[in-house]
Amino acid sequence: xxxxxxxxxxxxxxxxxxxxxxxxxxxxxxxxxxxxxxxxxxxxxxxxxxxxxxxxxxxxxxxxxxxxxxxxxxxxxxxxxxxxxxxxxxxxxxxxxxxxxxxxxxxxxxxxxxxxxxxxxxxxxxxxxxxxxxxxxxxxxxxxxxxxxxxxxxxxxxxxxxxxxxxxxxxxxxxxxxxxxxxxxxxxxxxxxxxxxxxxxxxxxxxxxxxxxxxxxxxxxxxxxxxxxxxxxxxxxxxxxxxxxxxxxxxxxxxxxxxxxxxxxxxxxxxxxxxxxxxxxxxxxxxxxxxxxxxxxxxxxxxxxxxxxxxxxxxxxx
Numbered sequence: 001x002x003x004x005x006x007x008x009x010x011x012x013x014x015x016x017x018x019x020x021x022x023x024x025x026x027x028x029x030x031x032x033x034x035x036x037x038x039x040x041x042x043x044x045x046x047x048x049x050x051x052x053x054x055x056x057x058x059x060x061x062x063x064x065x066x067x068x069x070x071x072x073x074x075x076x077x078x079x080x081x082x083x084x085x086x087x088x089x090x091x092x093x094x095x096x097x098x099x100x101x102x103x104x105x106x107x108x109x110x111x112x113x114x115x116x117x118x119x120x121x122x123x124x125x126x127x128x129x130x131x132x133x134x135x136x137x138x139x140x141x142x143x144x145x146x147x148x149x150x151x152x153x154x155x156x157x158x159x160x161x162x163x164x165x166x167x168x169x170x171x172x173x174x175x176x177x178x179x180x181x182x183x184x185x186x187x188x189x190x191x192x193x194x195x196x197x198x199x200x201x202x203x204x205x206x207x208x209x210x211x212x213x214x215x216x217x218x219x220x221x222x223x224x225x226x227x228x229x230x231x232x233x234x235x236x237x238x239x240x241x242x243x244x245x246x247x248x249x250x251x252x253x254x255x256x257x258x259x260x261x262x263x264x265x266x267x268x269x270x271x272x273x274x275x276x277x278x279x280x281x282x283x284x285x286x287x288x289x290x291x292x293x294x295x296x297x298x299x300x301x302x303x304x305x306x307x308x309x310x311x312x313x314x315x316x317x318x
Contacts, residue, residue: 006034023068033068036118037310045119047111051247059111063103065120075122082129086136086190094189095129102128102182108240109177112250113257124174128182130158135186135229139222143192165261168270172261181237187229193217277313290317 006013006022013022014032024035033039040046043061050058066072079099086095099122106124134154141147158179165172194217243250251258262270276291286304289296295316304312 029068031066031068031071033066033071039065039067039120040118045107045111047115047244050111051245056245059104059107060100062107062120063100063122063125066122067120071121075126078126079122079129082126082133086129086132089136090190095132098128098132098182098185098189099125101185102131102178105181105237106174106176106178108237108244109180110171110174111244112240112248113173113261114171115249119171119174121171121174123171124178125182127158127161127175127178128185130154130161131179131182131184132186132190134158135183135225136190139187139190139225140192142194142219166259166263168262170261176260181233184229184233184236187222187225188233191218191222191226194219277309277316279309279313286312288312288316292317 006016006020006024008020012025014025015022023029023032026032029035034042036044042065043058044065045058045062046055049055066075083095083099086098103122103125106127107119110119110124134151137144137147137151137154144150162172162175162179164170165175258270264270278289278291280287281304284300284302286299286301286309287296288299288309290313297312297316299312
């Protein structure tokens with residue numbers, strides 16, 4: 001918010017007593033946060049900059065940015081609920097790696113399908129934790145009690161969250177990409193030894209099984225899932241990254257895939273348009289007209305900057 005400096009760049013701000021830490025008006029950002037221009041400046045996912053300005057780092061930095069206070073609190077609550085259980089079982093290193101790689105996978109899929117808007121947030125990484133929980137349950141199936149009940153509850157939670165993603169202004173491609181990445185990584189990071197192997201490690205020497213009777217550390221299906229997941233993950237991320245850097249728009253190769261992120265109804269539209277305005281400065285009066293809805297407004301600003309004009313345009317077209 002320090003970089004955003006709302007009082008300097010906007011006519012109206014929320015909590016103006018915070019001075020440059022105040023928030024953009026709700027009409028521009030209902031999540032109680034900065035402007036889209038500031039988010040873009042700080043490292044939001046902007047496909048145009050990734051492709052044409054070689055700023056691939058935005059695929060990572062965007063997951064550490066949030067649209068506002070409400071967006072941040074929602075993601076932190078989800079990470080707190082899901083992340084604690086995984087971290088207690090597997091440690092912060094593996095869970096942290098899964099979180100970051102899943103966020104990258106979510107950003108990559110989002111960039112391939114949604115190329116007109118900027119994107120921020122850790123939702124893809126959060127869905128990666130959900131995917132990791134699901135694959136952990138599957139690969140360690142034999143060691144759990146009440147596993148069918150746990151599987152049912154987990155699948156219901158995942159489905160509900162993915163269905164919510166079909167609402168407008170929600171980047172469901174980041175959710176799907178993060179979930180798939182985390183699901184595959186879970187077979188690699190969260191594999192547990194079977195009970196028989198653990199018991200025989202602590203058995204006295206006289207009771208230790210012979211070489212022919214000794215149980216392997218992992219079951220055969222666990223090893224198969226690990227190898228297959230690792231291959232699919234490496235190939236998928238590599239192909240996706242190469243396609244993105246070559247400027248491929250995945251919608252050209254999948255005409256129905258856009259419905260995975262938003263389904264239009266009579267209540268809302270899935271079309272998002274960038275805000276374009278015509279501006280005219282006369283003395284200290286700035287006249288701005290939105291090209292999409294033809295709304296016009298006059299602001300009393302002396303020598304406005306381009307960022308100020310763009311933010312006022314965004315408010316007017318919202």
